[in-house]
Amino acid sequence: QQPVQSPQAVILREGEDAVINCSSSKALYSVHWYRQKHGEAPVFLMILLKGGEQKGHEKISASFNEKKQQSSLYLTASQLSYSGTYFCGTAGGSGGGADGLTFGKGTHLIIQP
Amino acid sequence: DVKVTQSSRYLVKRTGEKVFLECVQDMDHENMFWYRQDPGLGLRLIYFSYDVKMKEKGDIPEGYSVSREKKERFSLILESASTNQTSMYLCASSLSLRWEQYFGPGTRLTVT
Numbered sequence: 001q002q003p004v005q006s007p008q009a010v011i012l013r014e015g016e017d018a019v020i021n022c023s024s025s026k027a028l029y030s031v032h033w034y035r036q037k038h039g040e041a042p043v044f045l046m047i048l049l050k051g052g053e054q055k056g057h058e059k060i061s062a063s064f065n066e067k068k069q070q071s072s073l074y075l076t077a078s079q080l081s082y083s084g085t086y087f088c089g090t091a092g093g094s095g096g097g098a099d100g101l102t103f104g105k106g107t108h109l110i111i112q113p
Numbered sequence: 114d115v116k117v118t119q120s121s122r123y124l125v126k127r128t129g130e131k132v133f134l135e136c137v138q139d140m141d142h143e144n145m146f147w148y149r150q151d152p153g154l155g156l157r158l159i160y161f162s163y164d165v166k167m168k169e170k171g172d173i174p175e176g177y178s179v180s181r182e183k184k185e186r187f188s189l190i191l192e193s194a195s196t197n198q199t200s201m202y203l204c205a206s207s208l209s210l211r212w213e214q215y216f217g218p219g220t221r222l223t224v225t
Contacts, residue, residue: 002155002157003213014199016186030211032213032214034214034216040218041216041218041219042156042203042216043216044162044197044213047211047213048214049211053211053214055211055213065128071179075176077155087155087156089214097127100146100158100161100171100172101146101158101170102158102172103148103155103156103157104155105155
């Protein structure tokens with residue numbers, strides 16, 4: 001089952017902050033965040049693993065609440081380059097084997113000057 | 114830099130044709146994935162492979178099959194293309210779930 005992302009779309013002025021949420025109905029091992037610009041491939045932003053480990057770009061921050069199966073992506077002091085569609089991808093299990101990600105439907109972010 | 118390439122950016126096929134989509138990665142990744150992307154639905158996993166000749170069904174495998182004869186190459190096969198398979202197809206690879214997935218540029222397939 002696809003994780004649910006909210007909001008579906010958001011419009012910001014440059015310099016404003018945004019929070020994008022991702023909620024799953026199943027226990028999670030990891031949450032991945034990607035950004036996709038129109039006509040381009042998704043690009044990695046952040047991985048959050050069960051147990052607290054995180055990997056990602058320095059300017060991106062996110063949280064992972066394992067008990068609630070929820071993750072949030074925090075975009076602070078947004079820049080025009082942050083515009084795009086943000087996807088969360090989730091994986092369950094123990095993480096020891098291979099598995100694919102189940103992605104949400106995406107959050108469209110528009111940054112205006 | 115990791116590079117994932119896909120054989121075609123755009124492809125037009127007729128209903129009933131057999132279609133091959135090829136994906137190649139150059140980073141010796143164990144895992145490779147095929148997704149389709151449709152407006153409003155996000156990315157949906159079709160199949161993935163965690164080793165040569167090994168494959169697992171994803172969320173929407175119906176109407177598709179895959180082949181992985183070499184570690185660097187993962188093929189998606191539409192045995193008999195149908196119009197509802199018109200979509201953007203994205204290939205990805207990764208070391209494991211503890212590491213990021215790298216996506217190819219995508220193949221926009223139109224079935225008429």
